Amino acid sequence: MKRFKKQLKRMLISILSILFILFVIGALFINLSPEFGGTISKEHKERFTKSGNYKDGVFENIGGVKMSMGFGDYIKGIRGFFSPKPNTVPEKDIPVSKVDSVELANYQGPARFIWFGHSTFLLQIMGKNILLDPMLGPVPAPHPMLGGKRFSESLPIVIEKLPKIDMVILSHDHYDHLDYGSIIKLKDKVKVFFTPLGVGAHLTEWGVDTKSIVEMDWWEETFFKGVSLKCTPAQHFSGRGLTDRGKTLWSSWVLQIDSTNIFFSGDSGYGNHFKEIGDKYGPFDFAMMECGQYNRLWKEIHMMPEETAQAGLDVKANTIMPIHWGAFKLAMHSWTDPVVRVTQKARELNLPIITPKIGEFIYLGETSVYHEDWWENVN
Template identity: 75%
Template sequence: MFISILSIIIVLIILGALFINLSPEFGGTISDSQKEQFSKSEHYENGVFENLGGVTMSMGFNDYLKGLRGFFGPQPNARPKGAVPVVSVDSMELAKYKGPARMVWFGHSTFLFQADSRNILIDPMLGPVPAPHPFLGGKRFSEELPISIQELPSIDFVLLSHDHYDHLDYGSILKLKDKVQMFFTPLGVGAHLVEWGVAEDRIKEMDWWDETSFGGFSIKCVPAQHFSGRGLTDRGKTLWSGWVIQKDGANVFFSGDSGYGSHFSKIGDKYGPFDFAMLECGQYNKLWHEIHMMPEETAQAGVDVKAKVIMPIHWGAFKLAMHPWTDPVVRVSDKAKELNLPIVTPKIGEFIYLAEPTSDDEAWWTRVD
C-alpha cells in the first residue's frame, strides 16, 4: 500500500512538472539581458520587482491555512444563481463607429475603449477560465461575451496591467495577436507575448512613470500595489502597473490590480483629474488586503486620483475570493454615495459614454439571484 501511494505521488509530481515546463500557457521566461535592463529600475531588487515602500502580502503559514479552509469551505452566494445579463454588441456598428469616446465592459477588468476612430483593448481576458487549465479554475459567470474575439474590429493597441491569468490570457492573445498593431506592457510581460508568437517590434515595455504616445493617444504607465507570476518560481519577475490614457481632453485611469496605497494620490496629483476611473473592486480578503482593495478603499482611491466618475471593476465575471459575488458593487456604491462620488455600474456589454457616463439599468445584479 505504501509503495502504491508513493508511486502515485511520484507520478503526480512528474506530470505536474511536465505540465508547468511544457504547457505554453505559462508563457516566457526573463533573459539575463532583460534582468540587467531591469536592474536600472528603482523598484527592482535581487532579481524581482517590489512595490513602493516594499509592501508585500504578509500572510504567514497559519493565514494560508485559514485562506485555504475559507476558499474550500461553504461560501454563500459566491457565484450568481442565475445568468448574469450580457448585452450583445454589433460587430459592424463597432467597426464603423466614429462617435464620441466610449467604453464597453466585458466583465472583470476587460474593456474595449473607442475614441477618435481608434480601438483600444485593456486586459483582454476573454477566455472561459482564469487558469492555465480549465480544471484549475472556475468558469466565467456568463456563458457568452458581448462579442466574440473573431468579430472584434482591428485593434490599434492593447494595454496589459500584469501577467496573472485573469488579466493575461493565452487563448485570447493567440486569437487577437494578428489584429493588434501594438502591445503596451509593464517591464517583462512582453516575454510572454513573444513566447506566444507576437513580434518584438509590436511590443513596448514600460516602467512606472514612463510615458509614450501612439496613434494620437498619450499613454502613461503608473504604479500599482500588487505582484506578478504565472508559475511556481516566477513571482515578481515581471512588473505590474496601472495605466493613464489621454486623448483630446479625455483623461482615463485604469488601476489594474492594486491594494490601497499612497500611489493613488501621487497619480492624481501628477495626471488628474480624471474624467473616468476604472478601479479594482473584487476578489479581496483581509488576509491579502495589501494587494487587493476592499470596496470602501476603492471609493477612496477614486477620491485620491481626483476622478469625476468611477467604475468598479474586477468583479462580475469570476470567483477568485470568498466574498458574495455582489458584495463588491454594493459596498463600493454605498461608500461612493457617502463620499459624494459619482459611480457607474453598467451591465456587461453596455456602452459607457465618457462625456456622460451613466447606466441604463442601475443595480441590475439585484435581479440575478
C-alpha cells in the same frame, strides 16, 4: 509482524510512486503548456537593473509592501474555498448585452467603453480601438480544471468578430488579466501591445512580434497615434508559475487622448500611490477602479470596496466604475458584495459612480445614466 512490515513497505512504495508520478505530470504540465508563458531573458534582466522597483532579482512594491499571509492564513484561505459563504457565484447567468461587429468596426462617434466583465474593456475613441486587459477566456487558470468558469456563458462579442485593435494595454501577467487563448486569437489584429516590464516575454513566447511590444516602467511615458500613455504604480505582484513570482512588473495606466483623461487601476491594494498619480496626472474624467476578489488576508494586494471609493477620490476622478468583479470567483465574498459596498461608500463620499451591465455601451459624456442595480435581478 513480517507480513505487516511487507504490507506497510508496499503501501509506502505505492504512495511514493503516486507522488512521483504526480510530480512528473505537474512538471511536464508546467514546462510544456504554453499557458505559462515565456521566461525572462538576460537582456530583460539587464534593463530591469535600471528600474528603481527591481531588487535582488524581483520587482517590489513601493516601500517593499508584501502580502503578509502566514501558514495559518493560507489554511484559512483554503478552508474558505472549500466551505464558501452563500452567493459567491450567481444562481444563473448574469445578463450580457450583445454588440454588433459591423457597428463596432464602423464606429466614429464620441468616446465610449464596453465592459466585458472583470477588468476587460474595449475603448473606442477618436477612431481608435483600445483593449484593456483582454481576458476573454472561460476560466482564469492555465487549465479549465484549475479554475471556476465565467459567470456568463457568452461575451458581448466573440474575439473573432472584434475590429482591428490599435492598442492592447496589459496591467500584469496573472491569468485573470493576461489570457493565453485570448492573445492567440487577438495577436494578428493588434498593432501594438503595451505592457509593464517583462510581460512582453509571455507575448513573444506566444508568437507576437517583438516589434509590436512596448514594455514600460513606472512613470515612463510614451505617445502612440494620438494617445499619450503613462505607466503608473500599483501595489500588487506577478507570476504565472511556481517559481516566477515578482519576475515581471505590474502597473496601472493613464491614457490621455485629446482632452479626455482616463485612469485604469489594474490590480492594487490601497496605498499612497493613488494620491501621487492623482497629483501628477489628475483630475481624470473617468477611472476604472479595482473592486473585487478581496479578503482581509490579502488586503495589501487587493483593495476593500471602501478603499476603492477612497482611491477614486485620491486620483481625482470625476467618475469611477468598479471593475475586477462580475465575471469570476477568486475570493470568498458574495459575488455582489463588491458593487454594493463600493456604491454605498461612493455615495457617502459624494463621488459619482456608474455600474453598467456587461456589454452596455458606456459613453464618457453621459456617465450619469448608468446606475441600474441590475445584479439584484440575477439571484
